[in-house]
Amino acid sequence: SSELTQPPSVSVSPGQTASITCSGDKLGDKYVCWYQQKPGQSPVLVIYEDVKRPSGIPERFSGSNSGNTATLTISGTQAMDEADYYCQAWDAGTAWDTSTVLFGGGTKLTVL
């Protein structure tokens, strides 16, 4: 399958843990990354290579990937984390011209 499936919305109370899933066929065999996008802004990379955080991304953001599901976890969620989150995988393919980038449909995280 060439699709990544995310829940449309997730709600969390401030200070609690938010988990956003991303499902796809044999997703655990690929590297998954996650982007945060706030209204009117460009996406920001928050997790890459399943578990790594770019410089400047808070430690409360973490990731995992196994089997058919990748998960973005936000511990101690803050109001500033309210945003849309997108997963993305890269299938390197058997040759460079068969490589494919896949995005999930996005999840709106509400902190209430």
Added chain:
Amino acid sequence: QLQLQESGPGLVKPAETLSLTCTVSGGSISSSSYYWGWIRQPPGKGLEWIANTYYTGNTYFNPSLRSRVTISVLTPENQMSLRLSSVTAADSAVYYCARFPPREGAFDYWGQGTLVTVSS
């Protein structure tokens, strides 16, 4: 600090060709370490990958858009371009360019995006 800036017409007529340019500053588009990508986002909707290109011209495409997309790299100007032919209202979107290090498989730097509306 790497910066990417998209530019081009904000309004395109149906059936015509959408043309955008991405200008890279603070880094070289000819770097052997990176691909450069185009991604779009219709208003209120999710992200859709269009294509990734290397400075040599090697490009891979979203299969659903491949027949209508042309990507060029202009190394002296440190730019890449996107041309999307035979546009319809469904092609109205914010178009982003971004850097893609293949060893990470992620877009690590993004432009601010440019809104293109397809309308007569």
